[in-house]
Amino acid sequence: MTRHDPDHIRSKTTSPNFRTVLSERLSRRDLLKGSAAMAAASAIAPGFAGSIFGGEAIAGGTQSSLTFTELKRVYDKTHHVAPGYRAEVLLRWGDAIVADAAEFDPGQQSAASQGRQFGYNNDFVGYLPLPFGSASSERGLLCVNHEYPSPHIMFPGFIAKDDENLGKAVTAQQVEVCKAAMGHSIVEIEKKDGKWAAVANSPLSRRITAETEMVIAGPAAGHDLLKTAADPAGTQVKGTMANCGGGYTPWGTILTCEEFAYEFFGGDAAKTANKESLERMGYEPADYYGFARFDERFHVEKEPNEVNRFQWVVEIDPYDAKSVPVKRTALGRMGHEGATVVVNKDGRVAVYMGDDDHQEYLYRFVSAKPFNPSDRTANMGLLDEGVLSVAKFEADGTLNWLPLVHGEGPLTQANGFADQGEVLIKTQLAADKLGATAMDRPEDFETNPVSGRVYAVLTKSAKRKPDKVDAANPRPENKWGHVIEMIPPGEGKEADHTAAQYKWDILMLCGDPSKPETHAKFHPDTTADGFFMTPDNIAFDPKGRMFVATDGMNDFDLADGIFAVDTDGPARALPKALFCCPTDAEATGPAFTPDGATMFVSVQHPAEGSETIEALSTRWPDFDDKIPPRPSVVVITRDGGGPIGG
Numbered sequence: 001m002t003r004h005d006p007d008h009i010r011s012k013t014t015s016p017n018f019r020t021v022l023s024e025r026l027s028r029r030d031l032l033k034g035s036a037a038m039a040a041a042s043a044i045a046p047g048f049a050g051s052i053f054g055g056e057a058i059a060g061g062t063q064s065s066l067t068f069t070e071l072k073r074v075y076d077k078t079h080h081v082a083p084g085y086r087a088e089v090l091l092r093w094g095d096a097i098v099a100d101a102a103e104f105d106p107g108q109q110s111a112a113s114q115g116r117q118f119g120y121n122n123d124f125v126g127y128l129p130l131p132f133g134s135a136s137s138e139r140g141l142l143c144v145n146h147e148y149p150s151p152h153i154m155f156p157g158f159i160a161k162d163d164e165n166l167g168k169a170v171t172a173q174q175v176e177v178c179k180a181a182m183g184h185s186i187v188e189i190e191k192k193d194g195k196w197a198a199v200a201n202s203p204l205s206r207r208i209t210a211e212t213e214m215v216i217a218g219p220a221a222g223h224d225l226l227k228t229a230a231d232p233a234g235t236q237v238k239g240t241m242a243n244c245g246g247g248y249t250p251w252g253t254i255l256t257c258e259e260f261a262y263e264f265f266g267g268d269a270a271k272t273a274n275k276e277s278l279e280r281m282g283y284e285p286a287d288y289y290g291f292a293r294f295d296e297r298f299h300v301e302k303e304p305n306e307v308n309r310f311q312w313v314v315e316i317d318p319y320d321a322k323s324v325p326v327k328r329t330a331l332g333r334m335g336h337e338g339a340t341v342v343v344n345k346d347g348r349v350a351v352y353m354g355d356d357d358h359q360e361y362l363y364r365f366v367s368a369k370p371f372n373p374s375d376r377t378a379n380m381g382l383l384d385e386g387v388l389s390v391a392k393f394e395a396d397g398t399l400n401w402l403p404l405v406h407g408e409g410p411l412t413q414a415n416g417f418a419d420q421g422e423v424l425i426k427t428q429l430a431a432d433k434l435g436a437t438a439m440d441r442p443e444d445f446e447t448n449p450v451s452g453r454v455y456a457v458l459t460k461s462a463k464r465k466p467d468k469v470d471a472a473n474p475r476p477e478n479k480w481g482h483v484i485e486m487i488p489p490g491e492g493k494e495a496d497h498t499a500a501q502y503k504w505d506i507l508m509l510c511g512d513p514s515k516p517e518t519h520a521k522f523h524p525d526t527t528a529d530g531f532f533m534t535p536d537n538i539a540f541d542p543k544g545r546m547f548v549a550t551d552g553m554n555d556f557d558l559a560d561g562i563f564a565v566d567t568d569g570p571a572r573a574l575p576k577a578l579f580c581c582p583t584d585a586e587a588t589g590p591a592f593t594p595d596g597a598t599m600f601v602s603v604q605h606p607a608e609g610s611e612t613i614e615a616l617s618t619r620w621p622d623f624d625d626k627i628p629p630r631p632s633v634v635v636i637t638r639d640g641g642g643p644i645g646g
């Protein structure tokens, strides 16, 4: 039942064919000598040696910086963590988090109760220390996205045997609960005697839902295409939805990313002036969640511009419970997966963002003005002014950032872009015109704080046709995903995240390395427990090691989880298993405390593959016949403390 694996595909700029790509890639042999990418490129050539790995665990002789004993591979009804570690449930769907919230009662949920409780399907997690400006690893705000509801396993007695009927079976009351279950939670948490817990009745704990008032800012604010009957000025909108990945800023705000929000709309796009843009986005007139049946603003024929007011990045100030969230249009409109911020050496900030759909693009925004570390208020408009660019990966190992600026190149009135606002509202159409590289579903996109190199995870794209492979997406029918490395000029703090050109490489081709047909490539010491596939979210610890959360391994009867991997040194691309999820759940949003000793992990959609609430694959984490499975945030620490991963 997952709505999380988009199955629509659109034709894009023609890619060079597989053979051409391969020969261009191989000609880089000298450039890439010794790199994982070279091995990757050669492994996919027909007639080349296949995987060099056996299916058995290989005793690692390589010096990994990750010294923990890895988790043995297991897939069952509960979660597991590596020996010497603890993984405890911290926040569950329905937990009372705002003062006076009702106790969770799965049979009696209302919008009022759900709107004060922890939402459903927790995804991105950000930890912001308390008090503001401190580096506390003992007290902070846990800022958590709630991506989408799953009525078929949320509501006792709910029966909809297939996707198509779900939106028809859901009641008006259930739609209201679903709206209140999405969005974002801000929860004050504290560690006492080595154990993390939510702080009761914190004035900072807060829910943001699909009904919360927010404003629209940046170049598209007030645009004709954002005006509706309820908001003739095009500057105010109710709510945020489909909140998937995210990020946080150095001035202490959260960026929550609206991904497939169009799925909450119904009506026929062809009957609206918005047809081209909606179809490009992948819109299908399914009204999958039934919202359009009860609320006209979700009906594209009745309110064609409402959908344009979603799929943005929303900035929230979690330190002020009364602050109004802001949709930052300068960051573009797409299936936003993450928005991770890095302060460049000149003080300007770069925001890296993926658009998670088959053959979509990678984006970067660079602010016009620098971050001001001594004036928080001055930074609040920083993401309204700057240049959004899209990535084009060349087969020779260069990466060009192509600016999406109205009036430049093909982004003109004659090509359907009246102004910069329209370029941003129709970001994907604009990026098509520039010839950006279509990627295998870009998810998270983060900077290694030590090396300054940047990594994006491409979760998978089984729909990539053999004649559409390219150097950056080298496997046809890519069911396993890969991790791409982008190398700005300069290193570490000197890396230039504003440069027009980077270098790039492939860090890992995911999959089971014992199966030659996957052409998976990791470090040769990778074990049968340690390989992973379908990477979705990444986080770097303070030492610059990458922690990958996966989404989709259960399609291969393997548990999704967290895998830790060095990106540098002798154990580059050697993953080790740290944590795994219960049945049908994905791991998302890993986040660290500043000391690297606590990791927060979202366990999303446990039991989602179950047909109904009467026949569940797990009742994690409560294992109580009266309580449905509950998406929850888990907190991982080491016995006796110390940095996660060693």
Ligand code: FEO
Pocket (backbone or CB within 6 Å): 004, 147, 244, 245, 259, 337, 356, 443, 536
């Ligand atoms: Fe919502 Fe891209 O995963």
Ligand code: CA
Pocket (backbone or CB within 6 Å): 244, 245, 337, 443, 536, 537, 551, 588
């Ligand atoms: Ca995701």
Ligand code: CA
Pocket (backbone or CB within 6 Å): 338, 444, 445, 446, 537, 538, 539, 589, 590
């Ligand atoms: Ca991340």
Ligand code: CA
Pocket (backbone or CB within 6 Å): 004, 443, 459, 536, 551
């Ligand atoms: Ca995903």
